[in-house]
Amino acid sequence: MRKKHGIIMALLCMLVFVLTACGGEKATTAPAEKDTLVVADGASPTSLDPRAANNNVSSRVMVQIYDTLVEQDENIQIQPGLAESWEQVDDVTTVFHLRKGIKFHNGEELKASDVKFSLEAEKASPQTSEIMEALKEVVVLDDYTVKVITEYPFAAILNHLAHPASAIVNEKAVKEAGESYGQHPVGTGPFKFVEWQSGDSVTLEANEEYYKGASSIKHLVFKNVVETTNRTIGLETGEIDIAYDIDGLDKIKIAEDPKLNLVEDLDLSVTYLGFNLRKAPFDNLKVRQAIAYAIDQQPIVDTVFQGAAFPANSIIGPKIFAHSDKGIKYQQDLEKAKILLAEAGYKDGFKTEIWINDNPTRRDIAVILQDQLKQIGIDAEVKTLEWGAYLDGTARGDHQMYILGWGTVTADPDYGINALVTTKAMGAAGNRSFYSNPKVDELLQKGRATTEPEARKAIYEEIQVILQEELPMFYIIYPKKSVGMQKYIEGFKFNPAGHHRIYGVSFKAE
Missing domain, CATH: 3.90.76.10 (Dipeptide-binding Protein; Domain 1)
Structure with a gap:
């Protein structure tokens, strides 16, 4: 009996040792045979043709190709x-x-x-x-x-x-593929296109002839995982290697998980509430100002972003050359907001819509804005659209209000401001507020053609002051962006524009 008990105890000890060893290895190393890296993002690309898609999700795949x-x-x-x-x-x-x-x-x-x-x-x-x-x-x-x-x-x-x-x-590849090129891209980059399962995933493989040398990651999959929580669960189960745009409580879970790492930094983007100036009542400046005075950004910073953001005060963020906060400061003032609405002819408020894409963070922002606008009599329905439909609808001008982000990916104010407000960029090019001001257009052109840094800075500061006065959009926050990943991921470099390159990333092997 003692002999049988001893054998059982020995087997249990061996089992505990094996489980402990395996658990420890999974926390810090990848299996030796692993050659596929899975990245989870919150939406699908709209196209993989650089000329047909200028959005973050598409760009994150295209910079690999x-x-x-x-x-x-x-x-x-x-x-x-x-x-x-x-x-x-x-x-x-x-x-x-x-x-x-x-x-x-x-x-x-x-x-x-x-x-x-x-x-x-x-x-x-x-x-x-x-x-x-x-x-x-x-x-x-x-x-x-x-x-x-x-x-x-x-x-x-x-x-x-x-x-x-x-x-x-x-x-040659573009001309041969014709209109289908965006689904069959050909580049010179470190990864080659393999397959696109619409709405689900894009699969790439290493370019063995890449001029900088072949990636050690042989297969790269970008998966569409809309909910932040599901991206986090994928990290916890090991189905996902890298997850973009981790928010809220999920960041805490990842930071506390010994198998995972969290990389976080202020990026180059601004999240804003845009107004369609082609539609009443948003063609009335006093209505836009009333909405601005109804908003308190701090609850969004505290609850949606868990402190990982800053209240925005301009169209470009503090990392961008010529950023200025000299314009009007819109601090929440509900009485002032109600007076402005009454002066605009909307004493009893009005009904409207806030458009968002299927992004949980923007949904949470919209709900807070919805509650704040109710306090001045504005009944705003939150309408959620699929990413492609959202971009198409806002490009046509079907919307009333909308929440979107814009990254100044060049780190220069020309790009950060031009696409959002210049008359030439109305619609799909970026100006989804349909704002037009000849003076702003002129100043933007002057800023482009001016090479002396201090002179350029003065021009862009003037533009920012004008935009705060005319309010084609209300700037909500400058977000910090977070990327979660397995501990065995090595060589990941956070890109402030959000276009993280997988080339140079490797697995820490057993």
Whole structure:
């Protein structure tokens, strides 16, 4: 009997040892055979054609597939990309020298003609025209040398050439695929397109001929996991390796989990409540001001973001050159808001809608705004749309109010402001408030063409003051962005624009 008891105890000890050892390894290392990395994001791409989609979700996939002439690193500094060097010939001309021998995923060699085709297509597209609005001409000097000429001196030219929409595509692949190219992309980047299951996932594989060397991650899957909580559960169960945009209490769960890491930093975006100025009553400034005075941002910071955000006071955030808070400060003042509504002819308030996409964070923001607006008699229904339908509807102007974010991914105010408020960018290009002010347009153009830093700063400060007065949108918060990941993930670098590159990431092996 003692012998049997001893055997049982020995087996139990062995079992405890095995379970403990396995548990410890899972916390810090990946299985030796693991070669697929799964990334969870909160929506699906709308297209993988750089000219057809200028949104964060699409860009996060496209930066794995494509390269640009120059790149911005995690410190927002310009680095060589497909161009190994360049020189500025004069105020409007820059010559780029391409790396030789770079292959597209279809086997075609990168040539200067592809650069010309890509940048001209970017300017011609309604979705991305504002990014290359300054472009006048692209001249092919030889197969590996290209001259980029702008209409005027453009201080932010390199920043804009590093934008994901400025990715270089293969002319032959685009023409052969026609309208389906956005579902069958061909780039020069570290990962090649394999499959897109609409609404579910995009699968990529390592480009073994990548000019910087092949990624150790052989397969890369981007999964659409709408709810933050479900992304967190996926991390906890091990089904997901990296999860983007972790919010609220889920951040605490990840930070306290010994198997997981949480990376957090202030990014380059602003979350805002936009008004459709083509529709009454939002064409009335006093109505917009009343709404601004009805809002208290702090509960959103405290409850939705658990303190990982700051109340916004301008269209561009504090990390962006020329950020200014000199404009009107809209602190919650319900009596003032009611007086403004009455002066606008809406003493008893009105009914309206706040559009959001299927994003839990924006839903939570909308619910708080809904409650705050009720206090001044505005009955706002929160209407949720799928991401693609949301973008299409706001581009057409079907909405009344809407919640959206905008990332100044170039870290330059030209991009951060232009796309949201310039007359040329109305609709799909970014100005979904349909705001138009000739003076602002003129100042934005002047800011683009001014190269002296202090002079540029003064111009953009003036623009920010005007926008605070005219309120085409109310700026809610500057968010910190959080990324959750397994402890065995190594080499991840947080990108302030949100376009995190998987190249350079590896698994800590057993």
